[in-house]
Amino acid sequence: MTRYTPDAESLAAHSAPDWWRDAKLGVMITWGLYSVPAYAPRGTDVVKLLAERPDDALKLTPYAEWYENSAKFDDGPTAQQHRERFGDAPYTAFRHEFEAGLTQWSAEPMISFIASIGARYVVPVTKHHDSYCLWPTSFANPLRGADWHAPRDLISEMAVAARIKNMRFGVYYSAGLDWTLNPEPIANLGEMRAALPSGDLARQMMRDHYRELIDATDPDILWNDIGYPDAGDLWRLLADYYNDREDRLINDRFQLPTPAHAAMSDPAERAAFNRDIADALRESGFAFAPDVPDVFDHRTPEYATSSTMGDTAWETVRGVGHSFGYKANETADDFLTGDELIAMFLRIVGHGGNLLINIGPRFDGSIPDEQAGPLRELGAFLRANGEAIYASRPDRELSKQEICGTDVLPVRVGRRCFALIAGSLPASIRLSGWASVSSVASLEGQVLSCRREGDDLVLDIPAAQVGSPAIVLELLS
Structure with missing residues (x-):
């Protein structure tokens, strides 16, 4: 077994294990306090929005899990519907209904459904940008206190249920955005880059959270989002992670702060960056994917079926609709049909990728039929054709x-x-x-x-x- 040292050169020698390349289908679970209001503007996907409205795309984002940020814009549609439905209630008030919904919840039905569609790995969100943890972390949130977390260890419960079904288990964690550390509203990708957490407090939070999750669930995948505060703790964390079990992997979203991030404090630089992204997204074949970091095992284009990755391990990540978190105002037109999902899946697999399809449960953990229906059709297709799909290579x-x-x-x-x-x-x-x-x-x-x-x-x-x-x-x- 290779022994990895805590530096980028050593860690970059690690590669995606065969089990992951063979798996082809995984499921992400995006579930949290945002599942209570379950709202975002509908009618378009995030890639089109970034191309057409680069300066305020994240104010208008179709992602329901961005609810807390979107509601900070008083003139935006999310703030308007929040006032109509909830008055002046703060986002933190949603925890009461979410936690009440957990009393009857069990991981087994959700994980059994995921296994039934032929998924080989599952990646639940453990902490999204609102910093609410779905496990009882011992790290007190600096803004919202020691109990800013679920009353049960939902993540460990899902890990146990997944392994009973012989599925691999990963953890999604947002280290690159945390609205309790950087609470200013984010309207566009430039402002998002500028909001990357930094300093001792961010470093300690991200390090301690990851250590807790690894100790509690022995994850096969670390699925980070947006970025990471600095390299010091990260290289040691990843060296320990790989040295414990080499058949693990990490995604490509452990970006570290660069001068380009610092430049986003300049409004002109931000605007130019947003325009450059918009122009690129209008080019045929461009994949909406993170910048390539120094260390990663697989790439994660978002809402893109990429054929440009070559031999690099990659997976498309997207929802069945236009959101990751549950969005109650989506209509049938917003969701992939079973036929569309199957055709998309074949294109991804045929180009050498995996599909990480997202489920956004209601606040009580139930899976809406609009999402479950197409996934059941994909599962039936896999049962009939899996011998040509699992473990395939172009x-x-x-x-x-x-x-x-x-x-x-x-x-x-x-x-x-x-x-x-x-x-x-x-x-x-x-x-x-x-x-x-x-x-x-x-x-x-x-x-x-x-x-x-x-x-x-x-x-x-x-x-x-x-x-x-x-x-x-x-x-x-």
Whole structure:
């Protein structure tokens, strides 16, 4: 086993373990006090909003888990609905209803549902930007006191339930935003960068919280968000984490403060940064992903199906709708259908990635049908086609194809080769350079009609499958 030392060069030699690359599907759980008001403006996703409204995108964010920040803007839609529903009640008042909802909650139904859809790992939010902890931390919050945490260890309960279901377990933790340390409202990405916590208090909080979580749950994944106060404690934390078990991994959101962060205190620099991000998001193929830090195991593009990561381990993270936290005002138009979710999943897997799909439970821990329905359809698809998906890697010999919006993505599982086809299926598909394939069959063994024409393979799609959003086929040489 490699022994890691607390420095960036040593830690950067670590890589994502095979179990994670094989898993393909994980579930994030975004659940907290924000699940009580369950509100954010609806109708668009965050990437489009950042491109179209770069200077106030986070004031108008579709993310319900940003409720406390959004409500600080008196002229914004979140503040308006807060006044109408809750008067002048502070955000902290939501803890009473949230904690009351825990009296009947058990981790087992939630985790069993996640296991039933074929997820191989689960990553609950332990502390979001509001600093409310879902475990009984011994670290007193400097603004909100020693009891700014759930009355039960919800995280350990989920960890136990996940391992009973033979799933790997990770912890999401927001170290790069904490609104009890930096309470000023954040309207855009530049202001978010400027709000990265710093100083001894932030360093102690993040270090102690992570140590508690690691000791309590033995996590397979540390899924940090936004950034980290400084490198000193971080390198020691990660060296201990890897040296204890090398089959663990961390994501790419442990960014450290840089001169670019400090420059965000200048309004002109902030505005230029926001414009640059907006321009990039309007470019075809640009993935909304964090800056690459010195140390990471996998990349995490957000609300993006990236095909530009190459051999780098990566996962798309997104909700079934436009929010991570539960958003009661979303309508059917805001959610992926089962067909859309399956097609998106195949595209991600075919390009070598994982999908970390988010569940945003109601405040009592129940999962809304609008989220559960598409996930059940994905689970049924995985039960029928999992042999071609789990443990797959993009094939190096056959080329990826895009034909009128339909993606044909060759993958290998051991010695077997499969085609993951996502998009509205035409009656026939011409695959350039696939003449080495001699026959094609469904996973049930039905041989499909195909023929070679020069260097191409022409594949006839069964009439019953024409127009379908996704299909998986085995390729034989």
